[in-house]
Amino acid sequence: xxxxxxxxxxxxxxxxxxxxANTILELALNNPNVVALEADLMSxxxxxxxxxxxxxxxxxxxxxxxxxxxxxxxxxxxxxxxxVHTFAQFATRRAFDQLFVSGAxxxxxxxxxGSDSGITAEHNGGTHMAFEDLGLVRLIPNAHVFExxxxxxxxxxxxxxxxxxxIHYIRTIRKHAIQIYDQNEVFESGKGKVLREGGDxxxxxxxxxxxxxxxxxxxxxxxxxxxxxIDMYSIKPIDKALIVQYAEKTKAVVTVENHNVIGGxxxxxxxxxxxxxxxxxxxxxxxEQFGQVGKVDYLKGFYKLTAKDIVDVVRELL
Amino acid sequence: xxxxxxxxxxxxxxxxxxxxxxxxxLGFGHYGGSLSIIEALAVLYGEVMxxxxxxPEWDDRDYFILxxxxxxxxxxxxxxxxxxFPEEIIYTLNQNGTTLPSHPDRNLTxxxxxxxxxxxxxxxxxxxxxxxxxLSNKKNFTYCIVGDGELNEGQCWEAxxxxxxxxxxxxxxxxxxxxxxxxxxxxDIIDPLDLGVKLGSFGFYTLKVDxxxxxxxxxxxxxxxxxxxxxxxxxLDTVKGQGVPYLEEKADNHHIRPNQADKAAILATxxxxxxxxxxxxxx
Numbered sequence: 020x021x022x023x024x025x026x027x028x029x030x031x032x033x034x035x036x037x038x039x040a041n042t043i044l045e046l047a048l049n050n051p052n053v054v055a056l057e058a059d060l061m062s063x064x065x066x067x068x069x070x071x072x073x074x075x076x077x078x079x080x081x082x083x084x085x086x087x088x089x090x091x092x093x094x095x096x097x098x099x100x101x102x103v104h105t106f107a108q109f110a111t112r113r114a115f116d117q118l119f120v121s122g123a124x125x126x127x128x129x130x131x132x133g134s135d136s137g138i139t140a141e142h143n144g145g146t147h148m149a150f151e152d153l154g155l156v157r158l159i160p161n162a163h164v165f166e167x168x169x170x171x172x173x174x175x176x177x178x179x180x181x182x183x184x185x186i187h188y189i190r191t192i193r194k195h196a197i198q199i200y201d202q203n204e205v206f207e208s209g210k211g212k213v214l215r216e217g218g219d220x221x222x223x224x225x226x227x228x229x230x231x232x233x234x235x236x237x238x239x240x241x242x243x244x245x246x247x248x249i250d251m252y253s254i255k256p257i258d259k260a261l262i263v264q265y266a267e268k269t270k271a272v273v274t275v276e277n278h279n280v281i282g283g284x285x286x287x288x289x290x291x292x293x294x295x296x297x298x299x300x301x302x303x304x305x306x307e308q309f310g311q312v313g314k315v316d317y318l319k320g321f322y323k324l325t326a327k328d329i330v331d332v333v334r335e336l337l
Numbered sequence: 338x339x340x341x342x343x344x345x346x347x348x349x350x351x352x353x354x355x356x357x358x359x360x361x362x363l364g365f366g367h368y369g370g371s372l373s374i375i376e377a378l379a380v381l382y383g384e385v386m387x388x389x390x391x392x393p394e395w396d397d398r399d400y401f402i403l404x405x406x407x408x409x410x411x412x413x414x415x416x417x418x419x420x421x422f423p424e425e426i427i428y429t430l431n432q433n434g435t436t437l438p439s440h441p442d443r444n445l446t447x448x449x450x451x452x453x454x455x456x457x458x459x460x461x462x463x464x465x466x467x468x469x470x471x472l473s474n475k476k477n478f479t480y481c482i483v484g485d486g487e488l489n490e491g492q493c494w495e496a497x498x499x500x501x502x503x504x505x506x507x508x509x510x511x512x513x514x515x516x517x518x519x520x521x522x523x524x525d526i527i528d529p530l531d532l533g534v535k536l537g538s539f540g541f542y543t544l545k546v547d548x549x550x551x552x553x554x555x556x557x558x559x560x561x562x563x564x565x566x567x568x569x570x571x572x573l574d575t576v577k578g579q580g581v582p583y584l585e586e587k588a589d590n591h592h593i594r595p596n597q598a599d600k601a602a603i604l605a606t607x608x609x610x611x612x613x614x615x616x617x618x619x620x
Contacts, residue, residue: 090465121458
């Protein structure tokens with residue numbers, strides 16, 4: 020039993036983009052086959068700060084995401100390990116056929132970082148606010164799909180996927196995440212992390228909604244409701260055994276995501292539960308809506324993604 | 338350097354013969370655009386490219402990517418004649434469970450370097466291969482055939498900009514300028530204007546040749562190899578259905594399911610090529 024933590028919800032020391040740039044630099048210096056590709060967003064993700072150290076392994080493709088994905092395929096064909104970054108909606112919506120055919124169908128080895136996930140696109144608004152990227156990549160056979168919740172996890176997974184062949188998609192925010200993990204934590208593919216345990220309800224979250232779910236669990240505790248909180252960072256493959264285990268241990272399951280409830284974490288959990296352990300459940304996330312401009316706090320309120328919204332859904336459910 | 342054009346002419350005829358037999362056996366397929374690239378394939382695989390059929394994954398090979406993936410049938414005929422796989426496999430084109438799908442698949446067919454078929458994508462992969470070799474200071478050449486219709490795809494022009502910016506001089510883009518796409522003439526659908534001028538303005542060293550001339554294609558490639566800071570584009574002036582006069586004249590010759598008249602004409606060409614090559618007439 021994990022003790023109920025008294026969390027401080029401090030931000031990570033490093034922004035997620037600094038973690039990306041630092042880790043790419045480390046990987047590239049250690050392995051000449053690592054090549055990072057960008058589509059004119061280097062200064063947005065901080066890789067502009069490392070390019071002078073790895074000029075032949077840091078390629079700015081210009082504003083051409085479709086071609087960038089094809090370049091990645093060509094690099095992978097010749098044994099390179101391309102790390103492709105752009106905003107999540109461009110990495111998936113815009114270059115989906117290239118990722119699907121030239122990358123995945125051709126069985127090539129490509130790592131993709133989709134940044135500015137969901138509402139964290141903030142002032143870029145609806146055109147840039149991807150609520151469907153996880154759904155798109157989850158549809159690609161054998162793709163590995165992650166949504167990271169803090170800096171330790173991002174660094175760990177970036178290093179881990181260098182050693183694994185295939186299509187790996189990591190969804191992240193660019194700026195500071197709330198620190199969830201100690202820096203020695205390890206993260207397996209296809210596993211979730213149980214962050215606290217409670218016997219009444221299981222809250223399964225990913226990305227920025229993990230911290231929000233932990234806050235909700237504290238509010239629920241004040242109301243006498245004990246919640247388990249799971250960080251389901253590996254959206255695909257997903258930790259079927261853990262989902263079933265906690266569905267059996269608690270009375271209901273609630274998923275929480277900064278994404279459309281169709282296609283992403285909520286769908287993935289519902290698929291497991293409906294087939295293996297039919298359970299009372301609700302999906303919290305964006306419902307039949309597009310993005311819009313606004314600060315994260317405002318958008319959390321608008322799309323009903325706050326800790327209080329989670330509490331309301333749990334109380335209604337139980 | 339003198340090369341054996343007699344051999345290349347025979348290879349060209351063999352590729353055309355096998356392509357026709359392959360498609361005739363299947364009963365339908367992409368005749369037009371398979372036939373128009375045969376001379377280019379004969380020059381590339383017969384003379385220009387360093388490949389090893391016994392070791393298709395050889396690191397030092399030259400790469401070939403058929404970005405206009407629907408030309409698969411003549412590509413397969415070429416690979417088979419080159420020794421990448423036995424001729425009998427040719428007759429499994431598009432059959433259930435085949436290793437020869439309509440559009441090339443690098444995971445199914447020995448000698449196929451890249452999976453293509455979604456137009457505009459093969460050229461980006463080719464540019465990526467050329468970039469990779471340049472980053473590693475390797476000397477491999479990359480050859481890519483794109484269709485003139487395929488150049489409707491914006492991704493091609495992204496790839497061209499990238500190739501020129503990175504001075505990928507060991508990249509050769511061969512444009513199969515056969516003047517037609519699925520629904521009709523390219524000039525009626527999206528007028529390509531002057532492809533040589535366009536590619537030149539995109540930073541390519543550009544040559545235009547008769548795409549039915551083995552000599553001209555070979556000499557253009559040799560000429561292009563002198564480039565030190567530009568990728569090379571060779572516009573192949575071709576005819577859809579090339580080398581089969583009846584099909585050249587046929588209006589809708591992108592994908593054909595031959596009727597009786599078509600069949601007779603195709604069989605006549607098959608017989609003619611078999612006789613020319615001194616083969617036993619098989620069909």
